[in-house]
Amino acid sequence: MKIMKKTVLAAAMSLAAATGAQAAGVSDDVVKIGVLADMGGVYADICGPGCVTAVEMAVEDFGGTVLGKPIEIVSADDQNKPDVGSAKVRQWIEDEKVDAVNGLVASSVTGAVTKVLTDAKKIALISTSASHAFTTKACSPYNVHWTYNVAALANGTVKPMVDAGKKKWFFITADYAFGHALEGIASKVIETSGGEVVGAVRAPLGTTDFSSYVLQAQASGADVVGLANAGADFVNALKTSAEFGLTETADVAGLLVFTHNAKALDPAIAAGMKATTGFYWDMDDQTREWSARFKERHGSIPAMGQAGAYSMTMHYLNAIKAAGTDDADAVMKQMKQTKPNDFFARNAYLRNDGRMVHDMLLVSIKDAASRKSDDDIYNIEATIPGDVAFNPMLPACDFK
Amino acid sequence: MATIFGINLFALSGQLLVGLINGSFYALLSLGLAIIFGLLKIINFAQGAMYMLGAFFAWMALNYMGINYWAALIVVPIAIGIIAILIERFLVRPIANEDHLYSLLLTFGIALVLQGMFTHIYGSSGLPYQIPAELKGGTKLPFMYLPNYRAWIIVSSLIVCGSTWWVIEKTKLGAYLRAGTENPQLMQGFGINVPLITTLTFGFGVALAGFAGVLAAPVYSVSPEMGSNILIVVFAIVVIGGMGSIGGAILTGLLMGVVEGLTKFFYPEASTTVIFLFMVIVLLIKPAGLFGKEA
Numbered sequence: 001m002k003i004m005k006k007t008v009l010a011a012a013m014s015l016a017a018a019t020g021a022q023a024a025g026v027s028d029d030v031v032k033i034g035v036l037a038d039m040g041g042v043y044a045d046i047c048g049p050g051c052v053t054a055v056e057m058a059v060e061d062f063g064g065t066v067l068g069k070p071i072e073i074v075s076a077d078d079q080n081k082p083d084v085g086s087a088k089v090r091q092w093i094e095d096e097k098v099d100a101v102n103g104l105v106a107s108s109v110t111g112a113v114t115k116v117l118t119d120a121k122k123i124a125l126i127s128t129s130a131s132h133a134f135t136t137k138a139c140s141p142y143n144v145h146w147t148y149n150v151a152a153l154a155n156g157t158v159k160p161m162v163d164a165g166k167k168k169w170f171f172i173t174a175d176y177a178f179g180h181a182l183e184g185i186a187s188k189v190i191e192t193s194g195g196e197v198v199g200a201v202r203a204p205l206g207t208t209d210f211s212s213y214v215l216q217a218q219a220s221g222a223d224v225v226g227l228a229n230a231g232a233d234f235v236n237a238l239k240t241s242a243e244f245g246l247t248e249t250a251d252v253a254g255l256l257v258f259t260h261n262a263k264a265l266d267p268a269i270a271a272g273m274k275a276t277t278g279f280y281w282d283m284d285d286q287t288r289e290w291s292a293r294f295k296e297r298h299g300s301i302p303a304m305g306q307a308g309a310y311s312m313t314m315h316y317l318n319a320i321k322a323a324g325t326d327d328a329d330a331v332m333k334q335m336k337q338t339k340p341n342d343f344f345a346r347n348a349y350l351r352n353d354g355r356m357v358h359d360m361l362l363v364s365i366k367d368a369a370s371r372k373s374d375d376d377i378y379n380i381e382a383t384i385p386g387d388v389a390f391n392p393m394l395p396a397c398d399f400k
Numbered sequence: 401m402a403t404i405f406g407i408n409l410f411a412l413s414g415q416l417l418v419g420l421i422n423g424s425f426y427a428l429l430s431l432g433l434a435i436i437f438g439l440l441k442i443i444n445f446a447q448g449a450m451y452m453l454g455a456f457f458a459w460m461a462l463n464y465m466g467i468n469y470w471a472a473l474i475v476v477p478i479a480i481g482i483i484a485i486l487i488e489r490f491l492v493r494p495i496a497n498e499d500h501l502y503s504l505l506l507t508f509g510i511a512l513v514l515q516g517m518f519t520h521i522y523g524s525s526g527l528p529y530q531i532p533a534e535l536k537g538g539t540k541l542p543f544m545y546l547p548n549y550r551a552w553i554i555v556s557s558l559i560v561c562g563s564t565w566w567v568i569e570k571t572k573l574g575a576y577l578r579a580g581t582e583n584p585q586l587m588q589g590f591g592i593n594v595p596l597i598t599t600l601t602f603g604f605g606v607a608l609a610g611f612a613g614v615l616a617a618p619v620y621s622v623s624p625e626m627g628s629n630i631l632i633v634v635f636a637i638v639v640i641g642g643m644g645s646i647g648g649a650i651l652t653g654l655l656m657g658v659v660e661g662l663t664k665f666f667y668p669e670a671s672t673t674v675i676f677l678f679m680v681i682v683l684l685i686k687p688a689g690l691f692g693k694e695a
Contacts, residue, residue: 040516042625045525175669204672206629208620211418212664212671215544219411232526235621243531243547243619245538260525264621268530300523 026069026326028097037103039077045260047128050306051103053298058313066320082112089113093120107131107178118142121328125312128305135355139397143354147308148278152389154186156276162193170222171200172213174229182228210240230256242269262377271367279304286343301375311344353397357386414544415665421550423657424557430637430649432608438644439581443504447609448631449511454613455622469532480610481603488602518624526621561650636679642692
C-alpha cells in the first residue's frame with residue numbers, strides 16, 4: 001500500500017514537473033483572448049458580435065492550440081461606457097487570466113481599457129477605434145492599433161481634395177473626443193496643403209436632425225463640407241445635406257465611413273462620395289475568399305474592424321508561436337519584428353509605437369446602376385501607401 | 401450676404417423655418433402622449449418605440465410587400481393602432497386602477513423589448529428609405545432652399561394635429577370622451593361604453609406616433625434607436641405645455657422646435673439641453689405648464 005502511495009505521488013510529481021516546464025511557455029496553460037466591444041448599441045454593427053466571429057475564425061484557422069495549449073475566447077459588452085469596459089477588463093485579468101483584449105471600438109472606452117491593460121502588462125489589440133491617441137499622447141508599449149486611425153482618414157480623404165483645388169472647408173463635427181480629434185487633424189492637413197477652414201459647427205452625438213447645421217454650412221460658402229462624425233450621425237447629416245441641396249453646391253466629404261453605413265444610404269444621395277477605408281471586402285480574390293467565409297457565419301459582409309480583428313489575432317498567435325511564450329513583452333517584440341502579411345495587411349509592418357502601418361484604400365460610393373448586389377458599394381479609386389496615410393512615429397513612443 | 405451684428409440673416413431666417421419643421425414633428429408626437437395622458441391618465445413610455453415601429457413598418461411594407469409611401473401613411477398608423485389596442489386590452493387594462501407608475505414601468509418595458517428586438521434583427525446601422533418621387537427636390541425661397549418633403553411634414557402634421565384638436569375640443573364625440581374620463585360611472589349610466597372609448601383613444605394616440613414614424617422614415621435613418629432618442633424631448637414638451645393639454649402639446653411642440661433651432665444656430669453645443677432648461681424654468685414659474693390647468 002505504501003509503495004502504491006509512493007508511486008502515485010511520484011507520478012503526480014513528474015506530471016506536475018512536466019506541465020510546469022511547459023508553463024514557462026504559456027502562463028496558466030491557456031492563451032485567452034477577450035473581445036470587448038459594443039454588442040448592442042450604435043457601434044454594434046461595425047465591430048460587436050462580428051469581431052467575436054472574426055476572432056473565433058482566426059483561432060480556428062490557427063488550429064485551436066498554440067504551443068500545445070488551448071486558445072480560448074471570452075467576450076463582453078462595454079455598452080460604449082469607459083467604466084463598464086475597464087471594470088470588465090480588470091475582472092478578466094484578475095479572475096480569468098486573459099492575456100490580450102481584442103475588439104475595442106469607442107475611443108473613450110479604449111482609452112480607459114488600455115490604461116488598465118498597460119498597468120497589468122497585457123496587450124491591447126485595438127481593431128475599430130479611430131483616435132490616434134493610442135500611439136501618440138496615450139501611447140504604451142502594450143498597445144497595438146491595427147485597422148486605421150483619424151490621421152489616415154484625414155490624409156487619405158482630405159489631402160487629395162485640397163490638392164484638387166477644393167480649398168475652403170467647413171466642418172460638421174460630432175461633439176466629443178473622436179469628432180474633435182478628426183476635425184483637428186483634418187484641419188491641420190488642410191492648412192498644410194494650402195487650404196483654409198472657414199468654419200465648424202459642433203453637433204451633439206446622436207443628433208437626428210442636422211438641418212440647422214446644414215444651413216450654416218451652406219451659408220459659409222465652403223467648397224467642401226467635411227463630416228467629422230460617424231455611424232448614424234454621418235448617415236443623417238448626409239441625408240439632410242442632400243435634402244437641402246448642399247450636395248449640389250458643395251462637395252460633402254465623409255471622413256469616417258463604414259461599409260454598413262454606406263449601405264444604409266440611398267445611392268442617389270451618396271454616389272460619388274469619397275472615403276478612406278482600411279479594408280474593403282471586394283478588393284481581390286483573397287479578401288473575397290475570407291469575406292465570403294465571414295458572411296456565411298455572420299450574415300453580413302465584414303466591416304474593416306472585423307477584418308482587422310482577424311488579422312491582428314492571427315499575427316498575435318503567430319508571435320506567441322515564434323516567441324515560444326505568451327509573455328506580453330516577448331510577444332510584442334516578436335509582433336514588431338515580423339511583418340504581418342494576409343488578406344488584410346498589405347505592405348504592412350507594426351511600428352515600435354504599436355501603429356500597424358498598411359496600405360489604405362481611397363474608395364468612392366457606387367451609384368445604383370453600377371451595383372451588382374446589395375454588398376457592392378465601393379469603387380476602389382486608389383491605394384494609399386501606409387507611409388503616406390499614417391503620420392510618422394513620435395520619438396517619445398518608440399518602444400523597442 | 402446680408403448680415404446684422406455679424407449674424408448671417410439668410411441662415412437665421414432659414415433657421416426659423418427649420419425650427420418650425422422640427423416643431424411640427426414634436427407637435428405630432430407630443431399630441432399622442434397628451435391625449436393618452438390627458439384622457440386616460442396613462443404615462444405611455446412606449447410612444448417612442450411606436451414611432452420607431454412606424455418607421456420600420458413603412459420600410460417593411462415597401463421592401464416586403466411593395467406598399468409605397470402614400471399607402472403606408474394610412475396603413476401603418478392603422479396597424480400600429482391595432483397593436484396598441486391589443487396592448488391596452490391585455491397589458492395596460494389589468495393594471496389600470498393601480499398607481500400611474502405601473503403603467504409607466506410597463507410601457508417602458510414594452511419599449512425596451514421592442515427596441516432590443518429590432519436591434520437584434522436589423523442591426524443598429526439603420527435602413528435606407530427614399531423620399532417619395534413626388535416630393536423630391538425643393539423650392540428656392542429668397543432666404544433658403546426649402547426641401548419639398550420638409551414642407552409636406554409641416555402641412556401634414558398641422559392638418560392631423562389641428563383636426564385631432566378639433567375633434568376632441570369641439571365635437572360631440574370629443575365631449576363624450578372628456579366626460580367619460582371625468583366620470584366613467586355616470587357615463588356608463590347613460591349607456592356609453594366607456595372601456596371601448598378608452599381602448600380606441602389609446603389606439604388613436606399611439607397611431608399618431610406611428611404616423612410620425614412614417615413621416616420620419618425618409619428623412620432620418622430607420623433605426624431601432626430613433627424612438628428612444630426623441631422620447632425624452634417629447635416628454636419634456638408635454639410637461640412644458642401642461643400634462644394633458646391637447647392644444648398646449650401642439651403649440652409647445654412648434655415653439656420648442658423653434659427654440660431648439662435657434663440654439664443650434666447660436667450655440668449648437670447646448671441644443672440638446674435647451675428644452676430641458678426651458679422645462680425647469682417653466683415648472684418653477686408655472687408648475688402646471690404653459691397651458692395646463694392648475695389642479
